[in-house]
Amino acid sequence: MKLKYFLLILVLPILLIGCAKTTSKDETTATNLPIVKTPTERNEPLLHTVVQISIYHDNQKKVLDEAIDYIKEMERLLSTNEEGSDVYRINHAKGEPTKVDDRTFELIKQALEMSKESEGKFDVSIGAVTNLWQIGSENARVPSDEEIKQALPMINYHDIVLNDSDKTVQIKEGMTLELGGISKGYIADRVKEFLASKGVTTAIINLGGNVVVMGTSPNNAKGWKVGIQDPDKARGVTVGSVYQEDSSIVTSGIYERYLEENGKRYHHILDPKTGYPIENQISGVTVFTKTSTQGDGLSTSLFLLGIDKGLELVNQTDGVEAVFIDKDHGIHLSDGLRESFELTHGDYYIAK
Helix, strand or coil, X not given: CCEEECCCEEEECHXXXXXXXXXXXXXXXXXXXXXXXXXXXXXXXECCEEEEEEEEECCCHHHHHHHHHHHHHHHHHHCCCCCCCHHHHHHCCCCCCEECXXXXXXXXXXXXXXXXXXXXXXXXXXXHHHHHHCCCCXXXXXXXXXXXXXXXXXXXXHHXXXXXXXXXXXXXXXXXXXXXXXXXXXXXXXXXXXXXXXXXXXXXXXXXXXXXXXXXXXCXXXXXXXXXXXXXCCCCCEEEEXXXXXXXXXXXXXXXXXXXXXXXXXXXXXXXXXXXXXXXXXXXXXXXXXXXXXXXXXXXHHHHHCHHHHHHHHHCCCCCEEEEEECCCEEEECHHHCCCCEECCCCCEECC
């Protein structure tokens, strides 16, 4: 059995060759901070990945430290396995209401809205089966058909009850909330809000593939160059790129996390209706949105919908664009990207 991990999305060339920069001057959080071409950066192993924040203003070490501390705080709130976290307490409350932090409540509320909009394709109660598979951990395994059959009745976002007046969350006994499909997006949005409150206008927030770009690149008049990872190649090999400003970029793919057993590969994107990894022609989908919370939930939903229905949804949704990559190396673009996408890999082609 093998576990594989890939960074799904690269902001090029900044995230690949950017170098840290600090100075001895007094730090400032004033608005309208001067923009510089070389960022101040922090890299930390958090959220089961590597978090990187790059700020394109001088003297921002303190702001970076505070942003990292905020991510650590949110990780403690939303961890599924850490005793005392909000999510842990909800999952172990035996069906009783659990009072949670306002931010946890807001995230779960947004997750339920995404579940409703996707008609259950995205379902935050999928923890009953993700706990069986545990893909991405050392305990990953292929569960039996009987185990999955017993877990499926515990997947139903309609059984999650929120009480706005006292900020409590209640789930049916035996259910398990799993916020991993949306929490990094939510945290990225909150970090963006924090940086903006400190006067930061130009930055990159990368929570292990959930990327938020603030402003536009000081090194390229076209904007931030976002490369889409080649699903079949080593990290850093891209199939194409687009330029973005003030945007969130999130990717879901079968190459991100998977396990192999008896010659068969099982990826981590599970279908809430069957409890098994979804089987379709998609190897990866990248979604561009204004908020990372929306992008996080949408990337999973689009993967489960498939290319045709996924593109139909994207083309009908304001402020959303997407790139689908199929297993035959076809690249399927939403309407808004057809003129701007730059193909860079000869083994791939733009599908009609």
